[in-house]
Amino acid sequence: MTSPISITRIRDRHAQIAGIGALAGGGVSRLALSDEDKQARDVLQQWMKELNLDISQDDLGNMYGLLPGRDPSLDPIVLGSHLDSVPNGGTFDGVLGVLAGLEVIQSIKESGKMPERPLLLVNFTNEEGARFPVPMISSGVLAETYSTQKMMTLTDENHITVQNELERLVLQGDETNRLQQAHAFLELHIEQGPVLEDERRQIGLVKGIQGLSWHEFTIWGDADHAGPSPMASRADAGIMAMKAMLALHEWVSSLEDQTTITFGRIKTEPFTINVIPGKTVFSADIRHPDKAVLDQRIDEMLKMVEQTMEQESGNWEETSLSYMPPVTFHEPFLQELESICREQNFSYYSMFSGAGHDAMHISKFIPTVMLFVPSIGGKSHHPAELSRWEDIGQAVQLMHEWTTGHCY
Ligand SMILES: [Zn+2]
Missing domain, CATH: 3.30.70.360 (Alpha-Beta Plaits)
Incomplete structure (x- = not known):
């Protein structure tokens, strides 16, 4: 079976996003709600437009692109991550999960077979917490871990608030657009640690977060x-x-x-x-x-x-x-992913995440699972952050197969 996933397309898109906020010595600075973040959002929006997705944003600046399903009464499958970075960060953290989600949705759309269940791509605002110092705040507000007020009044070192920037960059949509109930959320992310490399495996099935x-x-x-x-x-x-x-x-x-x-x-x-x-x-x-x-x-x-x-x-x-407290992801999804890995002979490893991710908050109200791809040398939040395209290709293929198993 040839893969419906285009790794070239993911690679090209990765290069395009990596060019926004690019640093002379490699890596990026694309802080949340900066001009660079806005540019990256515009590029993502353009790609979603080309795919004819229904585009929306909520009052927290989270971006959504919906591929409608044949049965609109069914809850969507949500895929995505974040486009913001830390200062002097790498080009894979977060971006990869957004591009993987986009690729899966695009390949399903281009197959010509309309899914029963809607598919929803998401880009979360301020995952890193580098500029506005609470990480994963927008997913935290969605999960009611934090109040909207807390997020809007977060201040950067120049005394600019999240609310100021959402208004300046015209990123604020309606509260009714917020991510609500869904069938599933899958976030693909780089591991940011050395475990997969040490174990010589290509895919991490993430059981939960420490x-x-x-x-x-x-x-x-x-x-x-x-x-x-x-x-x-x-x-x-x-x-x-x-x-x-x-x-x-x-x-x-x-x-x-x-x-x-x-x-x-x-x-x-x-x-x-x-x-x-x-x-x-x-x-x-x-x-x-x-x-x-x-x-x-x-x-x-x-x-x-x-x-x-x-x-x-x-x-x-x-x-x-x-x-x-530790978070455990949805066990039935982990079992499904594991059996696909076995069938396809993908090398995988079941593990916990040492770092926090938006999936942590989202798992409070949507059945959630994460996939990791190896980080070379375990390095991240650093210009040297790198992952292999062969590993990424396999993880996105797994994500595609799992998603099609749920949306038809
Ligand atoms: Zn991240």
Whole structure:
């Protein structure tokens, strides 16, 4: 069977979008609701027009292109991702999912056989959260995780709000156009990690998204002069914090399960070269794909810090900053995708996503699944972000076959 998918078309379109906001040394900066984002949206809109899709946008600036089905009473199959990027980002993140969705819809349309079920392409606003600092905000509003007000009043570093930019770029449609109930949502995305490469597989079947919990620890010691204070009598908040972090790091490393812990921010006070730190604040990002295990790990983490601080006779305090429970995707879809992979001899790997995606929020109200393609060297959010066209071709073919299985 020859593939109805045109990898050349995806490649050409990818090159065209990659040229918008392109950087001299490779990569792109196409921040959400910037002029570059608008240009990319215009190009996508043109492609959707050429396909005669019913184009609409909602009040959040999300773009939709609908291929009607023979039976308009059936809920649509939704395909898509996002066109915005981080500053100095790669050209595959998000874009690939939009282009894959467009390609599947185009090939079904060009087959001449009208689907029973409508197909809907979507481009979500501000997935990255790089300019307006809440990632996946528009899908979050659709899922009622965030309020519309929260999204509209998000401000960039120049004090420009989402609302300002939606108006300036004329991207605001009607609230009634928002994505609602649907039969399915499938988001294809680059993996952004090294697992598929390490496992030498071409397609990732994404079972869900890891849960994460963010904490801030404050440790108090006694600030004192770095010279006259004898080593034995010090209460160095910096050293106490490091002992706590090291204990946590070694504990999580010894678990050999999927738990990860990261201390991305460490700040001593008074942050002076010749003063023993009297206070140290550090962050902890702890993740696991299973909610029960994640919750247990959080308790264990707190106990371990308590123990360390008892030994050190220091005072401490913990603040919980954010908690996102793990998300599991729609199991029947995963089984269908797996059986297509088996039939077609596609090499696949079942895995969890370590990063958040719009699919995470959408899965709250639409049965959802994700596909990953390998990221070379596991690199992303970087100009060197790259995926192989052979891998992409296979993943889009899988997506096409699965979609046709649902829309006829
Ligand atoms: Zn993305």
